[in-house]
Amino acid sequence: MIALLLRDLRLAVRAGGGFGLGLAFFLIVVTLVPFGVGPEGQILGRIAPGILWLGALLACLLSLDRIFALDFEDGSLDLLAxxxxxxxGVVTIKALAHWITTGLPLVVAAPVFGLLMHLESTAYFWMILALALGTPALSVLGTFGAALTVGLKRGGLLLSLLVLPLYVPTLIFGAELVRRGAQNMDTNVPLLMLAGITAAVIAVVPFASAAAIRVNLR
Structure with a gap:
């Protein structure tokens, strides 16, 4: 399993789905928002939690189609099955590799991007915590969409349409956790909901993804 994880990390970096791609897209989103809504710090600070979470969500989408595509093309997926x-377990390892190369860099870079969005100083801890709790769910849910579309030509758009509705609860509670943290409000409800969603996704979705892969390989 460790060998598979290291192999997927190397493939992700070589295929262009590594650390730089998600961070670059995240930076572009954060940079363009002030041009659309204006440079006022008060407005940017108010919408910063939602914009940062939306940017992280979209950045995770960029490399989802590569989770199983390379293995399918060279026949490795049949051997793994x-x-x-x-x-x-293979699906879980691939989700972990995707999170390490995409989600983890976003968590680390979130404070820097928060500065660009005039995020409240009291919200930085909650922003990091929310992304650390929520981004694993995005990667695991992404494996389900990738498993459903594996082998399809130009399945990237279909993958996005399948996965985006599943991302909505994580987006809602993640942004709400940061917003409440910034305003020194009670954060127990969104924190527990976000953690519960991630735990449920990790426990259930790998089985659904594995079943979808078996159907596509028949």
Whole structure:
């Protein structure tokens, strides 16, 4: 499993889906927003939690189609499906590799992008915590969409349409957690909801993704 994780990390970086792509897209979103809504710091600070979460969500979408596509093209996916290792474990490892190369850099860079958006100083801790809790769910849900569209030509748009509705609860509670943290309000409800969503997704979705892969490989 460790060897598979290291292999996927190397493939993600070589295929252009590594650390730089998601961060560059995140930076573009954060840079363009002030041009659309104006440079007023008060307005930017108010919408910063939602914009930062939306940018992170869209950045995660960029590399979802590569999770299984490369393995499908070279035949490795068939070998993984028949290997002694459970396919659910393979899906989990691939989700972890996607999070390390996409989600984790976004968590680390969030404070810098928060400065650009005039994020309230009291919200930085909550922004990092929300992304750290929520981005794993985005990666795991992404494996489900990638499993459904594996083998389809030009399946990137279909993948986005399938996955985006599943991302909505994480987006809502993640942004709400940051907003409440910035205003020194009670954060227990969005925090527990966000953690619960991530835990449920990690527990259930790998089985659905593995089932979708088996159907597509028949």
């Amino acid at each position: 028949t290997a002694p290792v459970p396919l659910e």
